[in-house]
């Protein structure tokens with residue numbers, strides 16, 4: 204089984220070079236729901252670019268990531284937010300601590316058999332009302348592929364099952380979008396805004 208955190212330690216610099224502001228549309232979607240100063244968790248935050256950086260202009264942002272290197276970069280690049288190395292399975296915050304959670308391209312690296320447990324955890328971490336913006340697979344798939352010069356692991360169910368999992372946790376689906384990265388049409392995912 205691939206150690207995703209160790210892989211991102213290796214490719215963090217290369218991954219950062221691929222980042223653009225394109226995905227900020229999803230940060231703005233979450234932003235619309237929240238009052239200034241709200242507390243947000245960026246789960247699997249990477250180097251914090253562009254999401255944590257953008258949101259930290261208006262909100263109190265905490266980022267977690269299993270890659271020590273990503274956290275090191277995030278601390279340097281996004282001084283207005285707080286970051287710590289943690290697995291989203293055990294984020295280490297008390298329940299009902301956050302007004303919003305954003306999880307961009309990171310749940311898709313976790314074994315899908317753990318997705319329900321993680322989404323439940325997100326639900327517990329949110330206040331009521333609270334909002335989750337999550338990126339998931341559109342089609343069921345699992346496996347390893349070459350990525351930025353290393354082997355990487357991805358795992359996810361398809362749209363229907365993903366929505367079932369979210370509803371099972373208690374979330375209401377407020378909005379969804381099938382979106383492909385304009386710079387890479389193979390990079391296509393399902394983005395959901397969910398409410399507690």
Ligand SMILES: C[S@@+](CC[C@H](N)C(=O)[O-])C[C@H]1O[C@@H](n2cnc3c(N)ncnc32)[C@H](O)[C@@H]1O
Nearest residue numbers: 211247248249268269270290291307308309312
């Ligand atoms: C593709 S990057 C996405 C980074 C950032 N969210 C973005 O939108 O650019 C995936 C990130 O998820 C992190 N990650 C993977 N599995 C994780 C887990 N179980 N807990 C926390 N972070 C995880 C990786 O270390 C990596 O930094």
